[in-house]
Amino acid sequence: xxxxxxxxxxxxxxxxxxxxxxxxxxxxxxxxxxxxxxxxxxxxxxxxxxxxxxxxxxxxxxxxxxxxxxxxxxxxxxxxxxxxxxxxxxxxxxxxxxxxxxxxxxxxxxxxxxxxxxxxxxxxxxxxxxxxxxxxxxxxxxxxxxxxxxxxxxxxxxxxxxxxxxxxxxxxxxxxxxxxxxxxxxxxxxxxxxxxxxxxxxxxxxxxxxxxxxxxxxxxxxxxxxxxxxxxxxxxxxxxxxxxxxxxxxxxxxxxxxxxxxxxxxxxxxxxxxxxxxxxxxxxxxxxxxxxxxxxxxxxxxxxxxxxxxxxxxxxxxxxxxxxxxxxxxxxxxxxxxxxxxxxxxxxxxxxxxxxxxxxxxxxxxxxxxxxxxxxxxxxxxxxxxxxxxxxxxxxxxxxxxxxxxxxxxxxxxxxxxxxxxxxxxxxxxxxxxxxxxxxxxxxxxxxxxxxxxxxxxxxxxxxxxxxxxxxxxxxxxxxxxxxxxxxxxxxxxxxxxxxxxxxxxxxxxxxxxxxxxxxxxxxxxxxxxxxxxxxxxxxxxxxxxxxxxxxxxxxxxxxxxxxxxxxxxxxxxxxxxxxxxxxxxxxxxxxxxxxxxxxxxxxxxxxxxxxxxxxxxxxxxxxxxxxxxxxxxxxxxxxxxxxxxxxxxxxxxxxxxxxxxxxxxxxxxxxxxxxxxxxxxx
Amino acid sequence: xxxxxxxxxxxxxxxxxxxxxxxxxxxxxxxxxxxxxxxxxxxxxxxxxxxxxxxxxxxxxxxxxxxxxxxxxxxxxxxxxxxxxxxxxxxxxxxxxxxxxxxxxxxxxxxxxxxxxxxxxxxxxxxxxxxxxxxxxxxxxxxxxxxxxxxxxxxxxxxxxxxxxxxxxxxxxxxxxxxxxxxxxxxxxxx
Numbered sequence: 124x125x126x127x128x129x130x131x132x133x134x135x136x137x138x139x140x141x142x143x144x145x146x147x148x149x150x151x152x153x154x155x156x157x158x159x160x161x162x163x164x165x166x167x168x169x170x171x172x173x174x175x176x177x178x179x180x181x182x183x184x185x186x187x188x189x190x191x192x193x194x195x196x197x198x199x200x201x202x203x204x205x206x207x208x209x210x211x212x213x214x215x216x217x218x219x220x221x222x223x224x225x226x227x228x229x230x231x232x233x234x235x236x237x238x239x240x241x242x243x244x245x246x247x248x249x250x251x252x253x254x255x256x257x258x259x260x261x262x263x264x265x266x267x268x269x270x271x272x273x274x275x276x277x278x279x280x281x282x283x284x285x286x287x288x289x290x291x292x293x294x295x296x297x298x299x300x301x302x303x304x305x306x307x308x309x310x311x312x313x314x315x316x317x318x319x320x321x322x323x324x325x326x327x328x329x330x331x332x333x334x335x336x337x338x339x340x341x342x343x344x345x346x347x348x349x350x351x352x353x354x355x356x357x358x359x360x361x362x363x364x365x366x367x368x369x370x371x372x373x374x375x376x377x378x379x380x381x382x383x384x385x386x387x388x389x390x391x392x393x394x395x396x397x398x399x400x401x402x403x404x405x406x407x408x409x410x411x412x413x414x415x416x417x418x419x420x421x422x423x424x425x426x427x428x429x430x431x432x433x434x435x436x437x438x439x440x441x442x443x444x445x446x447x448x449x450x451x452x453x454x455x456x457x458x459x460x461x462x463x464x465x466x467x468x469x470x471x472x473x474x475x476x477x478x479x480x481x482x483x484x485x486x487x488x489x490x491x492x493x494x495x496x497x498x499x500x501x502x503x504x505x506x507x508x509x510x511x512x513x514x515x516x517x518x519x520x521x522x523x524x525x526x527x528x529x530x531x532x533x534x535x536x537x538x539x540x541x542x543x544x545x546x547x548x549x550x551x552x553x554x555x556x557x558x559x560x561x562x563x564x565x566x567x568x569x570x571x572x573x574x575x576x577x578x579x580x581x582x583x584x585x586x587x588x589x590x591x592x593x594x595x596x597x598x599x600x601x602x603x604x605x606x607x608x609x610x611x612x613x614x615x616x617x618x619x620x621x622x623x624x625x626x627x628x629x630x631x632x633x634x635x636x637x638x639x640x641x642x643x644x645x646x647x648x649x650x651x652x653x654x655x656x657x658x659x660x661x662x663x664x665x666x667x668x669x670x671x672x673x674x675x676x677x678x679x680x681x682x683x684x685x686x687x688x689x690x691x692x693x694x695x696x697x698x699x700x701x702x703x704x705x706x707x708x709x710x711x712x713x714x715x716x717x718x719x720x721x722x723x724x725x726x727x728x729x730x731x732x733x734x735x736x737x738x739x740x741x742x743x744x745x746x747x748x749x750x751x752x753x754x755x756x757x758x759x760x761x762x763x764x765x766x767x768x769x770x771x772x773x774x775x776x777x778x779x780x781x782x783x784x785x786x787x788x789x790x791x792x793x794x795x796x797x798x799x800x801x802x803x804x805x806x
Numbered sequence: 807x808x809x810x811x812x813x814x815x816x817x818x819x820x821x822x823x824x825x826x827x828x829x830x831x832x833x834x835x836x837x838x839x840x841x842x843x844x845x846x847x848x849x850x851x852x853x854x855x856x857x858x859x860x861x862x863x864x865x866x867x868x869x870x871x872x873x874x875x876x877x878x879x880x881x882x883x884x885x886x887x888x889x890x891x892x893x894x895x896x897x898x899x900x901x902x903x904x905x906x907x908x909x910x911x912x913x914x915x916x917x918x919x920x921x922x923x924x925x926x927x928x929x930x931x932x933x934x935x936x937x938x939x940x941x942x943x944x945x946x947x948x949x950x951x952x953x954x955x956x957x958x959x960x961x962x963x964x965x966x967x968x969x970x971x972x973x974x975x976x977x978x979x980x981x982x983x984x985x986x987x988x989x990x991x992x993x994x995x996x997x
C-alpha cells in the first residue's frame with residue numbers, strides 16, 4: 124500500500140488517528156499527574172499502537188518509527204520497568220508534537236519526513252535505562268536450568284514462535300520444578316489468555332499486539348474477566364518473571380500478559396464494560412460539515428418563510444389557513460431543533476487541548492497548576508466550539524500567568540503550593556455557561572481604580588464612583604493590562620479586550636468576579652447556536668431593528684417609568700436598582716420623538732446595565748442571522764442582519780458594542796448606578 | 807501602475823476567448839458596461855456585473871459613513887449598497903427612476919497563511935446616476951490614463967478608451983472597492 128493521499132483508507136486513517144492524537148495530549152498530561160492510573164496508561168499505549176498500526180499499513184515509516192518507540196516506552200512503563208516521571212514525559216510530549224506536525228503534512232497530502240534525530244534519541248535514551256529503571260531483571264534468582272534450556276531451545280527454533288506444544292512442554296517443566304502448584308495455575312492462566320485472544324498457535328510480537336486488543340475486550344469480552352478471575356496474585360507472577368525474564372522475547376510477552384492481567388485485576392469492571400461497548404452496533408454516519416451547513420441554511424430560509432406566513436395570517440382570516448400555518452409553525456420549530464442538534468458537539472473537543480497548555484505554561488513560569496475540567500460532555504454548536512477555542516485559551520493562559528502565584532508565595536499565604544484552575548461548562552436554558560475559576564491572587568479593585576486614572580481612561584472622580592464589578596470589567600477595555608512587566612505569555616494588554624469582542628460577536632457575554640487572595644472567576648455566556656437567535660423586534664425612527672433577547676430583562680411602557688436625574692443625566696429607578704436611561708434614537712442617529720407607543724427595555728449586559736427607550740415594540744421573533752459580508756464585517760454595534768417577515772432587511776443590534784462605540788467613557792461616567800443606592804434622585 | 811493594470815487586462819482578456827468575447831486574434835475585445843457618474847462616462851468589465859437593479863430604499867445602517875447607503879435583500883443574501891457619487895464627493899445626488907444599483911462581484915486576494923493566495927468573492931451594489939450602454943472595447947484601444955482630475959482618482963482607473971468619440975474611463979473594480987471603499991470603511995469603523 125503506497126502513499127496515496129486520495130485513497131479512502133488514507134482519509135479514514137487521518138480522521139481516526141487524528142482524533143486519537145487530539146486525545147493523547149490530554150491523556151498524557153492526566154497520566155503525568157496520576158502515574159498510577161493504569162486505565163489511562165493503557166489508553167495512551169493503545170493510542171500509539173493504533174496510530175502505528177494504521178501508519179504501518181499506509182507505509183508511513185516516519186510515523187511508525189515515532190509511534191513504535193513511544194509505544195515501547197509505555198510498554199516498559201506498563202511493565203513497571205520504568206517510572207513515569209516528568210523526564211520521561213518530556214520526550215513523549217515532544218514526540219506527540221512531532222506527530223502533530225506530521226499529521227499537518229499529511230493533511231496537505233505530503234508524506235512526512237522522519238522525526239528529528241534528537242526526538243528519537245531522547246525517546247531511545249529513556250527506553251534504555253532512563254535512570255529510573257526498576258531492577259527485577261538483574262536480580263533473577265537462579266532459575267531451574269531445565270527451564271532455561273527449554274526456553275532457549277524454543278527461542279532458537281528458527282523463528283521466535285512458541286507453538287502451543289512447546290508452551291505446554293514449558294508448562295510441564297515449570298510444573299515439575301520446585302515451585303510447582305502455584306506456577307502451574309499461573310501458567311495455565313497465561314495459556315488461557317493466549318488462547319482466548321488468538322486462536323493461532325504461534326505467538327509473534329504482532330499477534331501479541333492483537334492479543335492486547337483482545338484483552339481490552341474488543342474481540343473476546345467474555346474471556347477476559349474469566350481470565351482475570353483465574354489470575355493468581357503477585358508472588359506467582361514474580362516467580363514467572365524470575366524464571367523467564369531473560370529469555371526469548373516471546374516469553375517476555377507472556378510475562379507482559381501476566382502483568383497485564385494483574386493490571387486488569389485491579390479494575391475488573393473495565394473489560395466487561397468495554398465488552399458491552401464493542402457489542403453495540405455502530406449506528407453513526409460521518410457527514411461532511413458543509414452539508415450540515417447547507418441544511419442549516421435551508422432551515423434558516425424555512426424559518427423566514429414561516430415568519431412571512433405568520434405575517435400573512437393577519438391579512439387572510441380563514442380558520443383552515445390559520446391551522447395550516449400553526450402546523451407549519453410546529454414542524455419548523457421541530458426541524459430547527461433537530462438540525463441544531465445535528466451540529467452539536469461536546470465542548471470536550473476544545474477542552475482537551477487545555478491540560479497541555481496549562482502544563483507547559485506552568486512549567487515555563489515555574490508554577491504548579493492543576494487544571495480541572497468539568498462538564499466536558501456539554502454540547503454546543505459546532506461553529507461555536509471552534510470560535511470558543513481562542514478566547515478560552517486566552518483566559519486560561521491569563522489565569523495561569525496572572526492568577527496563580529508561584530509556589531512559595533502560595534505557601535506563604537497558607538495556600539497549597541499547587542494552584543487550581545477549574546474550567547467548566549454547563550447548559551442553562553438556551554445558552555451555555557462557561558466558567559474559568561482560579562484560586563490565585565485575585566485582583567485588587569483599588570489597583571484597577573488607580574490604573575484607570577493613570578491610563579487616562581477616566582478622571583479621578585469618575586473612577587471613585589465605580590463599583591468593584593465595574594472595575595473588574597475594566598480589564599476588558601482596550602489597552603488595560605494589570606501585569607507590571609510584559610511577558611511573552613500575556614501582559615501586552617491586547618488579550619482581554621479581544622476576548623470580549625470575540626465573545627460579543629458570538630452574542631455572548633463575559634462577566635468577571637474576583638477576590639483579593641481568593642482568586643478570579645470569569646463566566647462566559649454564549650447562545651447554543653450561532654445561526655438562529657431569539658430577538659425582540661423594535662421600531663426606532665422608521666426602521667425595524669432586532670435586539671437579542673438574552674439580556675433583555677424587562678419591558679415597560681414609557682409613561683409608567685419614573686425618570687429621575689443623577690448628575691444631570693437621566694436615570695430610571697426600578698426595584699432598588701437605578702439604570703441610566705438611554706434613547707435608542709440617540710444611538711441610531713434618529714430624531715428623538717415622544718409617543719405613546721414608546722417602551723423602555725431593561726437590559727443587563729456585561730458592564731452595561733441600562734434602560735433603553737425604543738419607539739415601538741413589534742414583537743418577539745426568531746431570526747436567522749445572515750452574514751454581513753466582508754465589506755461590512757467588523758462594524759461596531761451590529762452583530763449581523765436578518766430578513767424580516769416582509770422580506771426587508773433588519774439590522775441586529777449589539778447594544779453593548781453600540782454603546783461603547785457611540786458613548787464610550789460617557790457611559791462609564793454614569794458610574795455603576797445599579798449598585799449605588801440612588802441617593803439624591805429627584806423623583 | 808497603469809501598464810501593470812493594462813497587462814492584467816490583457817491576461818484576463820485571454821480568458822475572455824472562452825466566453826466568445828472577441829472578434830479575432832488581432833483585435834481582442836472586452837465588453838464593458840458604461841454608466842454615468844456626475845456627467846462623466848465610466849465603464850466596468852461586464853463579466854463582473856451580476857445584475858442591474860432599479861433604486862429601492864435600502865435598510866439604513868446608522869453610524870456608518872454617508873456613502874454606505876445600507877443593505878438590501880438580494881434573494882436571501884444581504885448585499886451592501888455603496889453610493890459612488892457620495893464616496894467621490896459629488897455635489898448633486900438624486901435618487902429617481904433613473905438611479906440604478908449595479909450589483910458587482912468584487913474579488914479580493916489575500917495572502918493565506920501558507921504563502922498561497924486566497925481569492926474571496928463578495929457582492930456589492932454601487933449606486934450610479936444611470937446606466938448608458940454596453941460597448942465593445944478593443945484592448946488595443948485602451949490608453950493608459952494620464953493624471954487627470956476626474957471624479958474618480960486615477961488610482962482606480964485601468965485606462966481610457968473612446969466609443970463614438972466619447973471618452974470612457976475604465977475602472978478597476980477590485981481596487982476601487984477594496985482600497986477606495988473598504989479601507990475608508992475600516993478607518994470609519996476604527997474611530
